Amino acid sequence: xxxxxVYTDGTHLDQIEPSxxxxxxxxxxRDKLHSFExxxxxxxxxxxxxxxxxxxxxxxxVLMRAGEKIxxxxxxxxxxxxxxxxxxxILAVFESDGxxxxxxxxxxxxxxxxxxxxxxDEGEEWLNG
Amino acid sequence: xxxxxxxMRWTGSSGSPTKTDITSINTRANAEDAHSxxxxxxxxxxxxxxSNYSYWVNxxxxxxxxxxxxVDNIKWYTDGANGFGTGVTCVGNTADDYVQATGTPGxxxxxxxxxxxxxxxxxxxxxxxxxxxxxxxxxGSATTTGDVGQFFVYQMVxxxxxxSGATSQETFTWQYDDTSS
Numbered sequence: 511x512x513x514x515x516v517y518t519d520g521t522h523l524d525q526i527e528p529s530x531x532x533x534x535x536x537x538x539x540r541d542k543l544h545s546f547e548x549x550x551x552x553x554x555x556x557x558x559x560x561x562x563x564x565x566x567x568x569x570x571x572v573l574m575r576a577g578e579k580i581x582x583x584x585x586x587x588x589x590x591x592x593x594x595x596x597x598x599x600i601l602a603v604f605e606s607d608g609x610x611x612x613x614x615x616x617x618x619x620x621x622x623x624x625x626x627x628x629x630x631d632e633g634e635e636w637l638n639g
Numbered sequence: 640x641x642x643x644x645x646x647m648r649w650t651g652s653s654g655s656p657t658k659t660d661i662t663s664i665n666t667r668a669n670a671e672d673a674h675s676x677x678x679x680x681x682x683x684x685x686x687x688x689x690s691n692y693s694y695w696v697n698x699x700x701x702x703x704x705x706x707x708x709x710v711d712n713i714k715w716y717t718d719g720a721n722g723f724g725t726g727v728t729c730v731g732n733t734a735d736d737y738v739q740a741t742g743t744p745g746x747x748x749x750x751x752x753x754x755x756x757x758x759x760x761x762x763x764x765x766x767x768x769x770x771x772x773x774x775x776x777x778x779g780s781a782t783t784t785g786d787v788g789q790f791f792v793y794q795m796v797x798x799x800x801x802x803s804g805a806t807s808q809e810t811f812t813w814q815y816d817d818t819s820s
Contacts, residue, residue: 525820526640532820534707569712569816576646576661578810585816621771626816627712627780 511555511584511605513568514547515539536632540566548584548603556586556603556610564590565635569626571602581606583622589636596637642705642819648674649697649737649790656737658701665808668693668729668795670747672740681745685726685801693795694740694748695731695756700777700813702784708819711780715791716812719770723809726801730763731793733777738792751794759792766793766811774814 512525515538523533538546546566547557560566567587574580582605589598600613602622616625628636650672651657659666659674666674671681672694683691702710721728730751736758742748753759769775779788791813795806 532640532706534820535818536707569818570641571816572641572644572814574644574646574662574813574815575810577663577665582641619772624712624714629709629818632709632818 511548511550511582511603513584514549515543516545516547516557517542518544534632535568536629538566538633540633546586548586550605550608555608556584556601558586558588558601560588561590564588565637567626567628567634567636571622579606585623585626587616587626587636591637640704640706640820642708642710642817643703644710644787644815644817645701645703646813647699647701647786649699650674651739653737653739656739661698666696667805668696668793670694670742671744672742679805683748683795683797684746685797685803686747686799688799690750691747691797692742692750693797694742695751695792695794697734697737697740697790697792699737699790700787700815702781702787705782705784705817705819708817709780709782710787710815710817710819712814712816713777713779713788714774714812714814715777716769716771716774716814717767717809719767721765721767721809723795723806724802726798727806728796728798729766729793729809730796731766731791732763733760733775734758734790734792735760737790747797748794751792756792758790760789763792763794771812 515523569585571583584603586601777788781787
């Protein structure tokens with residue numbers, strides 16, 4: 511699965527363009543993000559709408575077990591702060607079977623909704639609380 | 640493309656360790672400092688009293704390819720249920736660097752503790768206490784190829800009530816986050 515960042519001006523940035531050119535996660539222009547999508551080939555699996563001031567997190571979370579199949583889970587988070595309070599939602603998209611699970615926040619005790627490490631150098635901002 | 644990450648087992652001297660890719664295979668914890676998938680020539684002797692040990696097993700992630708992103712948030716865990724059988728346990732913990740396993744081949748490894756392995760970050764504990772809900776965090780991240788993060792080092796502990804022959808197999812999980820393109 512690959513991500514696509516769709517912008518408010520109608521353009522978009524693909525993780526991997528048809529030409530094969532790769533774009534980095536940090537290249538996403540977050541200030542004009544309209545939606546963040548996951549694609550599996552020609553099929554759009556998930557599209558998450560963003561409005562101004564809403565913050566994006568994306569991770570490819572990989573589980574490796576020696577001698578067994580690897581599971582890859584795409585974690586997509588959206589957060590905004592309204593009147594000093596943070597509102598957020600987290601999606602988990604499983605590459606193995608395409609299922610989507612949703613959580614209201616990251617959870618240290620959850621098998622796959624564990625918090626991410628914030629990458630400010632990749633343009634991320636995520637507030638605790 | 641996702642980063643290409645492998646699980647490596649390190650054996651041999653610290654100056655020139657052998658790194659074996661165990662991502663798609665099993666590896667045995669025997670009374671020898673070597674990887675094998677089915678070796679029996681240096682099995683661990685069942686003790687008459689106390690415990691015998693496997694040589695400790697050094698494992699670590701390694702990145703073969705990565706582009707425009709970061710690998711981090713590394714975790715290690717088990718299924719939480721010891722399936723090795725009667726009289727067999729497994730202990731482990733993180734280590735900041737590689738220390739070659741030692742012992743008496745074909746009999747027992749030296750006990751894994753902070754004296755024999757000075758790179759351990761703390762005394763080893765029952766690995767089945769590390770689960771998906773409560774994994775061991777592995778310090779380290781990388782944006783380029785090569786070894787990444789701390790080691791997870793573990794050791795089989797064989798008691799007097801253990802049965803002869805190979806134990807059942809257990810599967811340990813490495814988890815990490817990746818933002819590469």
